[in-house]
Amino acid sequence: MGRYIKIFDTTLRDGEQSPGASMTLDQKVEMAEALESLGVDVIEAGFPVSSKVQFEAVRRVAGTLKTAAVVGLSRCVKKDIDITYEAVKDAVHPMLHLFIATSPLHREFKLKKDRSQVLESIATHLDYARQYFKRIEFSPEDASRTETDFLLEVIKTAIAHGATTINIPDTVGFSMPDEFGELIEKLVSEIPEFQSGAVDLSVHCHNDLGLAAANSLAAVKAGASQVEVTLNGIGERAGNCALEELVMGLEVRRDLYNVDTRIQKEYLYPTGKLLQNLTGLLFQRNKPIFGDNVFTHESGIHQHGVLAHRETYEIMNPNTIGRHSESLVMGRHSGKHALQEKLRQYNIRLSEEQFQKVFERFAEIADKKKEVYDEDLFSIVSNVLGGTIDGYRMPYFHVYTGNTLIPSATIKLIEKDEEYIASATGDGPVDAVFNAIDKCCHITTRLEEYIIQAVGSGKDAQGQVKLMLEIEQELFAGKASSTDIVEASALAYLNAVNRYVLKRLSNGHSEADEQESQMAEATGKSRTK
Ligand code: KIV
Ligand code: ZN
Numbered sequence: 320m321g322r323y324i325k326i327f328d329t330t331l332r333d334g335e336q337s338p339g340a341s342m343t344l345d346q347k348v349e350m351a352e353a354l355e356s357l358g359v360d361v362i363e364a365g366f367p368v369s370s371k372v373q374f375e376a377v378r379r380v381a382g383t384l385k386t387a388a389v390v391g392l393s394r395c396v397k398k399d400i401d402i403t404y405e406a407v408k409d410a411v412h413p414m415l416h417l418f419i420a421t422s423p424l425h426r427e428f429k430l431k432k433d434r435s436q437v438l439e440s441i442a443t444h445l446d447y448a449r450q451y452f453k454r455i456e457f458s459p460e461d462a463s464r465t466e467t468d469f470l471l472e473v474i475k476t477a478i479a480h481g482a483t484t485i486n487i488p489d490t491v492g493f494s495m496p497d498e499f500g501e502l503i504e505k506l507v508s509e510i511p512e513f514q515s516g517a518v519d520l521s522v523h524c525h526n527d528l529g530l531a532a533a534n535s536l537a538a539v540k541a542g543a544s545q546v547e548v549t550l551n552g553i554g555e556r557a558g559n560c561a562l563e564e565l566v567m568g569l570e571v572r573r574d575l576y577n578v579d580t581r582i583q584k585e586y587l588y589p590t591g592k593l594l595q596n597l598t599g600l601l602f603q604r605n606k607p608i609f610g611d612n613v614f615t616h617e618s619g620i621h622q623h624g625v626l627a628h629r630e631t632y633e634i635m636n637p638n639t640i641g642r643h644s645e646s647l648v649m650g651r652h653s654g655k656h657a658l659q660e661k662l663r664q665y666n667i668r669l670s671e672e673q674f675q676k677v678f679e680r681f682a683e684i685a686d687k688k689k690e691v692y693d694e695d696l697f698s699i700v701s702n703v704l705g706g707t708i709d710g711y712r713m714p715y716f717h718v719y720t721g722n723t724l725i726p727s728a729t730i731k732l733i734e735k736d737e738e739y740i741a742s743a744t745g746d747g748p749v750d751a752v753f754n755a756i757d758k759c760c761h762i763t764t765r766l767e768e769y770i771i772q773a774v775g776s777g778k779d780a781q782g783q784v785k786l787m788l789e790i791e792q793e794l795f796a797g798k799a800s801s802t803d804i805v806e807a808s809a810l811a812y813l814n815a816v817n818r819y820v821l822k823r824l825s826n827g828h829s830e831a832d833e834q835e836s837q838m839a840e841a842t843g844k845s846r847t848k
Pocket of ligand 1 (some may be wrong): 333418445458460488490491523525641
């Protein structure tokens with residue numbers, strides 16, 4: 320047994336802040352449960368003061384999880400702390416994550432506070448938070464660009480006022496691994512509470528230079544006892560340290576690190592896939608650990624080597640992370656029991672109602688196709704979960720197309736009790752359907768990305784469409800599949816439009832925005848990273 324490293328997952332907070340990654344309440348709860356089964360110690364479920372939907376998501380996750388601590392993010396503002404407490408108080412292990420920026424740049428241009436004012440704010444808000452919380456993590460935002468002497472003062476103040484974890488964010492992904500490791504080593508050597516384990520020393524690295532995992536690993540080597548990660552590395556800008564990269568780095572190079580986590584590695588890939596399906600954010604093919612190419616060998620020399628001895632070109636076994644080369648094929652004779660077993664293997668947990676819908680859709684597809692592959696199942700599950708996004712539904716569509724006429728489409732959409740019908744022409748049937756949807760929804764969009772591929776194999780494979788829509792200067796991902804590719808395209812488009820509707824409804828004018836603009840007047844602008 321090695322030293323124990325806690326995994327703090329912020330997929331639902333920092334991860335969800337990345338464009339196109341927003342999830343519905345049900346999807347967040349589903350993801351939180353999957354992360355808990357995966358074995359993470361702490362789940363940051365959101366930023367409760369930022370909107371009613373964020374508050375509700377954190378509250379629901381807090382009420383659901385059994386073993387993981389549930390954290391809400393909060394600025395050094397009393398109202399944030401009150402609201403975060405209300406959101407997490409029903410958790411088995413409630414926790415607060417309090418932050419304020421400490422670097423000279425942020426102090427001068429964002430906060431307009433000097434060093435002593437920052438220290439005062441930390442002391443005041445930790446004292447205030449202690450009435451509610453036993454476990455409090457404190458983060459000096461932009462720590463890696465903060466003067467080391469001041470950073471030490473900040474940490475000592477936070478510990479003296481009750482912080483039980485100190486998190487060191489490399490907020491803008493600026494650090495280099497050697498440098499970051501040295502910083503962590505210095506903090507451990509100067510702070511007795513880190514040496515004794517009375518206070519956890521955590522790190523939170525962003526990936527702007529592609530070094531988030533390298534910096535986090537350097538920090539573990541230097542003595543950090545917790546690492547903050549997101550699944551699939553989603554997060555602000557270039558994202559955060561990817562959970563799977565950290566965990567597999569520690570595993571594959573156990574000889575260097577000799578540390579343990581509670582992560583159930585065989586759930587890594589299925590959980591990453593679940594997140595991919597819920598958000599529609601694709602893995603690039605060469606993405607470490609999860610990409611399609613990672614266990615594929617193209618060159619003859621490599622193929623020969625792998626056949627002779629797998630380790631010649633593979634440093635990990637795909638089975639370790641739950642990637643199975645030969646999928647258990649499901650078909651029209653597979654019953655509910657087999658489907659349940661399959662979903663269980665992939666750690667997909669559904670409510671009875673969701674399971675029933677998945678089963679019905681599975682049975683329909685199994686009738687049309689000889690074999691239903693795991694990829695088909697993933698897309699059925701994500702359609703069913705995606706279908707829980709409130710918004711437009713499409714009871715019917717028609718297209719006329721051919722090489723001698725102008726393609727046209729007519730669609731009917733329903734939102735709540737309203738019906739909308741529109742027709743439009745286009746360059747092709749897909750374009751015509753998209754134009755008809757725009758007319759029904761009175762929106763202007765720009766199609767930033769459109770990918771169609773077959774899932775499963777054979778002529779009867781389902782068409783899976785993944786796309787990215789820009790609406791009002793924001794990006795929204797959409798994903799759907801069907802044996803009819805025009806239908807798959809229309810559903811993926813609607814999926815993205817519904818994410819926009821959801822975001823508009825929930826985040827329109829959040830309390831935090833109001834509060835931030837008030838604060839901005841007094842202190843300059845502030846945004847979380
Ligand atoms: O990147 C960052 O600094 C953050 C803090 C809120 C911890 O996300
Ligand atoms: Zn961050």
